[in-house]
Amino acid sequence: EAGVTQFPSHSVIEKGQTVTLRCDPISGHDNLYWYRRVMGKEIKFLLHFVKESKQDESGMPNNRFLAERTGGTYSTLKVQPAELEDSGVYFCASSQDLDSGRFFGPGTRLTVL
Amino acid sequence: GENVEQHPSTLSVQEGDSAVIKCTYSDSASNYFPWYKQELGKGPQLIIDIRSNVGEKKDQRIAVTLNKTAKHFSLHITETQPEDSAVYFCAASPGSNYQLIWGAGTKLIIKP
Numbered sequence: 001e002a003g004v005t006q007f008p009s010h011s012v013i014e015k016g017q018t019v020t021l022r023c024d025p026i027s028g029h030d031n032l033y034w035y036r037r038v039m040g041k042e043i044k045f046l047l048h049f050v051k052e053s054k055q056d057e058s059g060m061p062n063n064r065f066l067a068e069r070t071g072g073t074y075s076t077l078k079v080q081p082a083e084l085e086d087s088g089v090y091f092c093a094s095s096q097d098l099d100s101g102r103f104f105g106p107g108t109r110l111t112v113l
Numbered sequence: 114g115e116n117v118e119q120h121p122s123t124l125s126v127q128e129g130d131s132a133v134i135k136c137t138y139s140d141s142a143s144n145y146f147p148w149y150k151q152e153l154g155k156g157p158q159l160i161i162d163i164r165s166n167v168g169e170k171k172d173q174r175i176a177v178t179l180n181k182t183a184k185h186f187s188l189h190i191t192e193t194q195p196e197d198s199a200v201y202f203c204a205a206s207p208g209s210n211y212q213l214i215w216g217a218g219t220k221l222i223i224k225p
Contacts, residue, residue: 004156042117043157043202043215056212091156104149104156 002026004094004105012111018080021108025074025094031055032075033095033102034067038088046090049075082112115140117205119216127224132193134219136203137185143205146186147213148177151200161188190221198223 005024013019025032034046046065047057051072060067064083069075079086089109093102116139126132138146144165149157163170163177163186170177174193179186186205190197200220204213 040122040217042119042217043204045212048212059212093156101159104158106154106156 004092004103006090006092006105006108008108009106010109010111012113013082014113015084016081018078019082019110021077021079021090021092021110023075023077023092023105025092026096026103029094029096029103030072031095031098031102032069033093034075034077035091035093036088037091037107038085043091046077079110082110084112086110087112115143115205115207115214117203117214117216119203119219121219122217123220123222125222125224126193128193128195130193132190132197132221132223134188134201134203134221135185136187136205136216137183138205138214139184140205140207140214141181141184142207143214145206146177146179147204147206148175148188149202149204151202151218153199157202193221193223195223195225197221 007022011019030051032049035043037043045059048055049069052069066078089107091107093104095102119136147162150160151157161172161177163179174191176189200218202218203216206213
């Protein structure tokens, strides 16, 4: 069974540019989560999809971040325009239902210069 | 809201010795406490979890203990091996319908 995949693995952009991160969850997992870890700090929740619907987006830092999950399969997280403080590792995770374990992808390391 | 503190930030132990990582939480409503291991280049992977109706749980060389009164829980790894080297995260949640609140992580280094 393929795990959660994320693309790209690394992204280096300049302040003000736009970046789009992609997450492909495990097939059949309705729940998809985005998290972020800023260097050396805790992992923070960004948002949670159930199928194509945003169940909880309370962790999204501001309106420069836009997440979508059209069709309830893969998800994208767009940052526009990127700021220096957006640098960090963005993780995606998926789970079959709320009570089951979350499987994490390898993350996308975003560096904003 | 919930706040999770994790210590130490870095832990170096000799191969074969035990390692202990501690976390404290602030919300007495939290009742689910998972531990994740993140190896280099990979995402966090759930290694063990405990719910507030038990005080200890073991799985081979790893164990987790929970003290609800003191609001702290710990990860214990015995007979450490080189492959135990990783970053370990604790987390807490009021339940499966709530989001996890994470600790800042502990980098565990196993010295040969």
